[in-house]
Amino acid sequence: MRSRPETLLRAAVVMCVMALIAACAAPGSSTSPTGGPATAGPATPGPTTAPATETPPDQVTGELLVLDWTGYDAADFWIDFKNKYANATATFEFGGSDADIYGKMKAGSQADVFHPYTGWLQFYVDEGMVEEIDTTKLKNWDKVPDSFKALGQFNGKQYFIPWDWGFSSILYRTDHIATVDSWSVLLDPKYKGHLSMWDDGPGAVTVSSYIHDYDETSITDAQLAAIKAEWTAQAPLNKTYWAAETDLIPLVQSDEVWAAYAWQGAYATLLGQGVPVAYANPKEGRNSWVGVYGIRKGTPNLDLALRFLDEKLADATSTNLPALYYYGSANSDVMGAITDASLKAAFGIDDPSILKTTNFTPNLTAEQRDAWTAMWTEVKAAQ
Amino acid sequence: MTVGAGSNPGAPTGLGVRPSRAPDPRRLTFLALALPAVAALALLIVVPLLFMVALSFRPDLRGELLSPFVPTLKHYEQVAETFSYWRLLGISAGMAAIVAFVATAAAFPLAYFLAFRAGRRAGLYLILLLVPFWTSYLLRVMAWKLMLGTEGVINSGLSSLGLIDEPLDALLYNRNAVVVTLIYVWIPFATLPILAVLGRIDIRLHDAAADLYSSPWQQFRRVTLPLAVPGLAAAFLMVFIPTVGEYVTPLLVGGTGGSMFGNIIQDFFVRAANWPLGAALSVIMLATTLVLVVVGLRIVKPRRLLGI
Numbered sequence: 001m002r003s004r005p006e007t008l009l010r011a012a013v014v015m016c017v018m019a020l021i022a023a024c025a026a027p028g029s030s031t032s033p034t035g036g037p038a039t040a041g042p043a044t045p046g047p048t049t050a051p052a053t054e055t056p057p058d059q060v061t062g063e064l065l066v067l068d069w070t071g072y073d074a075a076d077f078w079i080d081f082k083n084k085y086a087n088a089t090a091t092f093e094f095g096g097s098d099a100d101i102y103g104k105m106k107a108g109s110q111a112d113v114f115h116p117y118t119g120w121l122q123f124y125v126d127e128g129m130v131e132e133i134d135t136t137k138l139k140n141w142d143k144v145p146d147s148f149k150a151l152g153q154f155n156g157k158q159y160f161i162p163w164d165w166g167f168s169s170i171l172y173r174t175d176h177i178a179t180v181d182s183w184s185v186l187l188d189p190k191y192k193g194h195l196s197m198w199d200d201g202p203g204a205v206t207v208s209s210y211i212h213d214y215d216e217t218s219i220t221d222a223q224l225a226a227i228k229a230e231w232t233a234q235a236p237l238n239k240t241y242w243a244a245e246t247d248l249i250p251l252v253q254s255d256e257v258w259a260a261y262a263w264q265g266a267y268a269t270l271l272g273q274g275v276p277v278a279y280a281n282p283k284e285g286r287n288s289w290v291g292v293y294g295i296r297k298g299t300p301n302l303d304l305a306l307r308f309l310d311e312k313l314a315d316a317t318s319t320n321l322p323a324l325y326y327y328g329s330a331n332s333d334v335m336g337a338i339t340d341a342s343l344k345a346a347f348g349i350d351d352p353s354i355l356k357t358t359n360f361t362p363n364l365t366a367e368q369r370d371a372w373t374a375m376w377t378e379v380k381a382a383q
Numbered sequence: 384m385t386v387g388a389g390s391n392p393g394a395p396t397g398l399g400v401r402p403s404r405a406p407d408p409r410r411l412t413f414l415a416l417a418l419p420a421v422a423a424l425a426l427l428i429v430v431p432l433l434f435m436v437a438l439s440f441r442p443d444l445r446g447e448l449l450s451p452f453v454p455t456l457k458h459y460e461q462v463a464e465t466f467s468y469w470r471l472l473g474i475s476a477g478m479a480a481i482v483a484f485v486a487t488a489a490a491f492p493l494a495y496f497l498a499f500r501a502g503r504r505a506g507l508y509l510i511l512l513l514v515p516f517w518t519s520y521l522l523r524v525m526a527w528k529l530m531l532g533t534e535g536v537i538n539s540g541l542s543s544l545g546l547i548d549e550p551l552d553a554l555l556y557n558r559n560a561v562v563v564t565l566i567y568v569w570i571p572f573a574t575l576p577i578l579a580v581l582g583r584i585d586i587r588l589h590d591a592a593a594d595l596y597s598s599p600w601q602q603f604r605r606v607t608l609p610l611a612v613p614g615l616a617a618a619f620l621m622v623f624i625p626t627v628g629e630y631v632t633p634l635l636v637g638g639t640g641g642s643m644f645g646n647i648i649q650d651f652f653v654r655a656a657n658w659p660l661g662a663a664l665s666v667i668m669l670a671t672t673l674v675l676v677v678v679g680l681r682i683v684k685p686r687r688l689l690g691i
Binding site for chain 2: 096097099100102103106107108126127193197199200201235236238239240241243254255256366369370373374376377378380381382383
């Protein structure tokens, strides 16, 4: 009577512990801010002395570690590098947000190349975490428009190369909302339970700045307090905040969300699925962001990293970006060749007035970052 | 429980062997066996915990992560001044208490059945109880999204029965959804400590109670339940403590209004790159949970729990 339940219990405890380990490992592995590089670090340093153009591609060897966003590890997004340098490899580790990527680099990630977005670039330069890029070694550099090049320049030096870009605006279902002409639709109580804001403090400050015509680069304490009150009142109007585009798309598709802060990738995806959606041109202007690649300061794989970035800008890779993910490429040759109607609509290629009124994302200071993210956390904590 | 008993088949087994009477080689064996676990705990829990406490006094993330810094209390001040954080901590502790109470209450009949009524099939039933753990925690929580969603199992079931016209919105993306999901997740865990205690109850006590003309209810109320209290308390704490800091479940089914304290901590690490503030919040949560557990143990009289 006594021994049997105990034997069972022992077995049960063992199983539970195993289950716990499995449960902890799943979310932890992708979100743990202290997690170091998931894969092995650089193996063989590339030949750093020879100019990029002289070594035959098949003699270039080495292993590059890339810290990127989930999905960009797909071979489609670095196919030129993969095909050209058959004897070099690229492995990937992932970040879920700009803050996450910054945190991982801060924690000593051995990634040779990393992928932040406009708004989150200044810190890397200020803290000496990013290597200056010798653009003379990039054969595809001339395909990048100067306005894009400028986004990666700090103190007169090129620290980042632009790669992907897109808009942020309001995505809405045309079967519920006839037209959207202002960002303030995201704060409209009329659509309670059918809105979805991006789960991001700086994003919320941006939207409020557009609506109230604040200068986004110099938000005062009073303005920040007003913004906090505004989004605290907005919170119950959401179905839910969204953190990843893949969370948002099914919510709009299933008719639960009618209007949302969104990137145009979500718009193009839903359009492709035949969902009645539109992407607003608000009177305050759309927001635009640019993704860039930087090279970690002190990487032993500098040469290979430069080759990787150069091939990132090459035509096949750059074509896949709009074709598969509906995001713009920094390669202007590729963008000029787009013929697909829904893509043209997504990028506003046929409507130059959209780009004219677009607001580009300014770089945050460390103080703004901390104040704005704390504001947003307080909004969420007050619910 | 009987260290080294296997090496000496003639020795009496069971609790009669006291560590104090054990010869020195056994104690050395015990120490050698305990060392890896103690070292792992120190290295993987105590050191990171100390690192977290140190981080909470760091002014900001600028500079090398392991570089020296001038300690500051500013993050604790910022938390102290922010009412919404404390309110959320209170809500999280309240949710954890509800989840722990309901999960323990629901687990008790299960454990009772396994210990006294399941007979020969107890092993099979226990395995069935644990089957959900063979799949990922995330998958099980996602399954609740399918249950509770606007087009989910409950809504489509109710509407096909003609009971509702519009789908019920209130099922998913709020704190109730978080509580329901967490209760579901914890019930099998809560069963185990209760089962451990019930399994140790001498069945002859029940016979003795029956001989003394006690009704089945009296048997349960005066014999089984008091003896099960340590298991119930263990189950409650085992659920309560991790639930205060829960963040994955609210992230998936909590929606805008369903955040818990763990979510704002996670935000400061993953969405804000403000680790020092996140660390300060973690330290405060840890301290609060400890205080609550200690106070709770005082209220339910620890001596009675440990005296058995």
